[in-house]
Amino acid sequence: MTDARRRGGPVADIEEARKQFERIDSDGDGFITAAEFKSALAQGGDWNVTESVAEAVIASRDLNGDKVLSFDEFWTHLNK
Numbered sequence: 001m002t003d004a005r006r007r008g009g010p011v012a013d014i015e016e017a018r019k020q021f022e023r024i025d026s027d028g029d030g031f032i033t034a035a036e037f038k039s040a041l042a043q044g045g046d047w048n049v050t051e052s053v054a055e056a057v058i059a060s061r062d063l064n065g066d067k068v069l070s071f072d073e074f075w076t077h078l079n080k
């Protein structure tokens, strides 16, 4: 986080974003599903996230309505 602060902008680091995306996308198909998002959060210690919460988060970031997040959608959200 200190790196991003040193650069001083709200623009996220695309390399970091890609790593984060790939960590969440556990089956590596290039899309994040609600189930993948939920287990990523659980691995981060956030066991309170239910499937429906994960679905709502995905839906709020899903630009084309296919119920999964592509890297573009993930990236767009980070840069909002």
Ligand SMILES: [Ca+2]
Binding pocket: 025, 026, 027, 028, 029, 030, 031, 032, 033, 036
């Ligand atoms: Ca996936």
Ligand SMILES: [Ca+2]
Binding pocket: 062, 063, 064, 065, 066, 067, 068, 069, 070, 073
């Ligand atoms: Ca989508």
